[in-house]
Amino acid sequence: xxxxxxxxxxxxxxxxxxxxxxxxxxxxxxxxxxxxxxxxxxxxxxxxxxxxxxxxxxxxxxxxxxxxxxxxxxxxxxxxxxxxxxxxxxxxxxxxxxxxxxxxxxxxxxxxxxxxxxxxxxxxxxxxxxxxxxxxxxxxxxxxxxxxxxxxxxxxxxxxxxxxxxxxxxxxxxxxxxxxxxxxxxxxxxxxxxxxxxxxxxxxxxxxxxxxxxx
Ligand SMILES: Nc1ncnc2c1ncn2[C@@H]1O[C@H](COP(=O)(O)OP(=O)(O)OP(=O)(O)O)[C@@H](O)[C@H]1O
Numbered sequence: 001x002x003x004x005x006x007x008x009x010x011x012x013x014x015x016x017x018x019x020x021x022x023x024x025x026x027x028x029x030x031x032x033x034x035x036x037x038x039x040x041x042x043x044x045x046x047x048x049x050x051x052x053x054x055x056x057x058x059x060x061x062x063x064x065x066x067x068x069x070x071x072x073x074x075x076x077x078x079x080x081x082x083x084x085x086x087x088x089x090x091x092x093x094x095x096x097x098x099x100x101x102x103x104x105x106x107x108x109x110x111x112x113x114x115x116x117x118x119x120x121x122x123x124x125x126x127x128x129x130x131x132x133x134x135x136x137x138x139x140x141x142x143x144x145x146x147x148x149x150x151x152x153x154x155x156x157x158x159x160x161x162x163x164x165x166x167x168x169x170x171x172x173x174x175x176x177x178x179x180x181x182x183x184x185x186x187x188x189x190x191x192x193x194x195x196x197x198x199x200x201x202x203x204x205x206x207x208x209x210x211x212x213x214x215x
Pocket of ligand 1: 012013017035036037038039040041042043044203
C-alpha cells in the first residue's frame with residue numbers, strides 16, 4: 001500500500017496555510033515535517049488524517065493488489081496533541097473501547113490490550129483510571145492505542161511531548177517496528193523517533209504574495 005497526497009492546499013479561517021503539497025510514501029517509508037511554529041505542520045497532518053477538509057487535493061491509500069483506492073483517513077491512526085482517552089475510565093476500558101470501535105484493518109495484526117500495555121512498559125497499571133496517571137504515562141497509553149487496532153499509516157503530531165528519554169526510545173522502537181512491518185509514518189517531531197532515513201518536508205508557511213501568485 002502507498003499513501004498518495006496530491007496538490008493539497010488548506011485554509012484556516014480566511015487564510016491559506018499551504019498550497020500544492022504532494023508526496024507519495026511507499027510501505028516502510030516515513031516523512032518528517034519540519035518548519036517554524038505556525039507554518040502548518042499540524043494543519044497538514046489533520047488534512048491527511050481527514051480531520052480537516054482540504055481546500056484542494058486528495059490524500060489516498062493506493063493498493064498494489066488491485067483493491068480500490070480509499071481515503072487516507074480510513075487506513076490511518078492519528079495521534080495529535082491530545083490523547084483521546086476518557087479520564088474517568090480505566091486504562092483497560094479506554095484501550096478496549098478503541099480496539100472495539102476502530103476494529104482491525106487486517107485481522108490478526110493488532111495486539112491485545114494486555115500486550116499493548118506491555119509494549120509501552122506499563123502492564124501493571126491498566127486497572128487505574130486514566131485520569132490518575134502522570135502526563136508521561138498517559139502519553140504512553142495514547143501510543144498503545146496505535147497498537148490495539150491495526151492501521152498501516154501512523155500520523156503523529158509531536159508524539160513524544162511529555163515523555164522521558166526512556167519512553168522516547170521505547171516509542172522510537174515501536175515506530176521502527178511499524179515501519180519494518182510495512183507501515184507508513186507521517187510525523188511532525190523534533191526527536192529522532194525511529195525515523196532514520198525518513199524523508200523531510202520543510203513547511204515554510206504562505207504569505208499574501210504567494211496567494212496573489214497562486215490566484
Ligand atoms: N482553528 C483555527 N482557526 C484559524 N486559524 C488557525 C486555526 N488553527 C490554526 N490556525 C492557524 O494556522 C496556522 C498553522 O497552524 P499549525 O498549528 O498548523 O502550525 P504548526 O506548524 O503545526 O505550528 P507549531 O509548530 O506551533 O505546532 C497558524 O498561523 C495558526 O494560527
